[in-house]
Amino acid sequence: MIENQSPYICHLFVCTNNRGGERTSCADGGSPAFKAAIKQEIADRGWKGRVRVSEAGCLGLCEKGPNIIIYPHKIWFSAVTANDLPEIFQTLEDIMGK
Ligand code: FES
Known part of the structure; x- marks a missing residue:
């Protein structure tokens, strides 16, 4: 082990879990599209190379x-909608500016 x-300033993890409607899961709210939009904006x-999206x-x-x-900033955004993506990027700008 090494x-x-x-190598990243921060790492965004987007829950894209999809239970196919059997139980509530983040994909129900469109999280795969959020991940794609965030990756494009990054x-x-x-x-x-400085911000990783997974x-x-x-x-x-x-x-x-x-x-x-x-x-490693321990920031959680919940109940995210597409309208919240600018605020997430504002938080990232704050982190990148530090
Ligand atoms: S499905 Fe459990 S936190 Fe996203």
């Missing part, structure tokens, strides 16, 4: 989803 420091801003499986707060989290 232990390393993260690329457009030239943040690739799909996550269930984060444990399914009823409050869609959930998007930023680590």
